[in-house]
Amino acid sequence: PSTQTSHHSPLPLIDEPVTNLGQFITINPSIPGAFANQGLRKLVHMAIDRAIREIITPVVERSVTIAGISTRELIIKDFAMEPNEEKMRNAAHLMVQNLAGSLALVTCKEPLRISMANHLRTLLLQNGFSEQSISEQAILIVVTDNLDLACTFIEKAAMDKAVPEIDDSLASSFSNRKKHRERTGQPYYDMSVYSGISRYMSTLPEPLRLKPNGLLPQQLRVYEDFSRIPRISNQAAEIYNDRNVRPSMLRGQDFISHPYNPAEMTFDGPQTQMPITAHQSLEKFAQ
């Protein structure tokens, strides 16, 4: 279906409000005075919107680039003897989407949490909510409740952008297979890869070996597994549980989610006077 390759796919919705998020925003009824307050809901929506805009471009670019390179290299290697470009394309899509989505999610979560809280705090003050009427704790609850929603938006953007980019970067691999099949009808070899791996082909057992007539269905399953990578934590826990983690491990204390305060977890050593934080040093290296 997604076979058309567009060279410059714009990021979705980057210059317009993230309109469709509004209906999914959760506001915990325990927040004093906030229940049924449409004004607050609107401000939360604006805060999410601003926070997303702030980081979406660099996060998506970086995630898509890295996922694209890894996918290209591994797919070219593993599909070197696969004649069917559609199988190759399908595996590449599954891999790149899920790697890009996972990378985007893990990269955006913390900056998004901080930025959403900052924007919400500012918006509330600007709109006449006093610090007494909505506490800092209430702000953090709202942010936590809506963090996954905001992250999902960025994840989706990365997944969408990754597909046309990998189609682009594998375009010649796809067309070579097609041309080769139409002209010769002979088994396909990507010689640039095959010359490097041919000496292993005789020793490797069946499931690990590339076949002259293409990969087996159970081999392709490895790439289908990319679509089963968990993205949110309880999903991850379930999947590990499903596979082979003993349930007793999950009930253990390790799995209770910690109250989260990254600022305090970073530098809590004896070194009290910290002239530079890791984040600052990161910025300095980016210069």
Added chain:
Amino acid sequence: LPMQHQHKLAQLEEEKIYSLITELTNPANREQALVELSKKREQYDDLALILWHSFGVMAALLQEIVSVYPLLVPPQLTGQISNRVCNALALLQCVASHSETRGLFLNAHIPLFLYPFLNTTSKTRPFEYLRLTSLGVIGALVKNDNPEVISFLLSTEIIPLCLRIMESGSELSKTVAIFIVQKILLDEMGLAYICATYERFYAVGTVLSNMVNQLVETQAVRLLKHVVRCYLRLSDNPRAREALRQWLPEPLRDATFSQVLKDDMVTKRCLAQLLVNLSDNVVTTN
């Protein structure tokens, strides 16, 4: 016959390795296969090549890595899941170490998938172990003084990540992190990169100086060696040398560490050389 017997054993061992690698591509059997393979990784020289060239194995290992991401923030990593991903990392370390697979590994940008692990800050054991093992993979890359590795790493965020671990990690993590920074500094391009702007030099210098102050307390000799080497190397750069004349922490100038370094001639000599390099009387040729 013993020869025949040995040959037979080697063959059995090889078959076992192949069947374990095959198991890696099956999610249901992967955890056990990871445990056994990571134990055997030292015994089999060509393991890296087989891992790389086998269909789907690198893809499967990459799945192991990203599957853990959702458990990083907020920190929810259990000991068992940490062990599992660390076994996968141990196999990647194998691929990173081997001269014939290192370039392929870099080319596929796989080290970048480890950075979210290095970016965690939880102090629990599962996280400490995860960071240490991830650092081990990067450490294996830089070990052989390969300029391609350094230029790859310089295009990424590895230095700030290492600096933070040098500041707040466990002693073992600090040691691997500073080893990586030292290897980057020893490369010409790496030294030039770090000394290219005052801000970069300042970031590295500040962390090193904080480490010296911590070392006065902890007296961790292994770390001290690396710190001295890093300063010595920085002093090879004229601008850094100028800055260090004012900046070098006092404990490196006085006798604070003389007892700890009593039996370590090499580091003592490095420290002496550093002080010579920084002494005001040395006239630099223009």
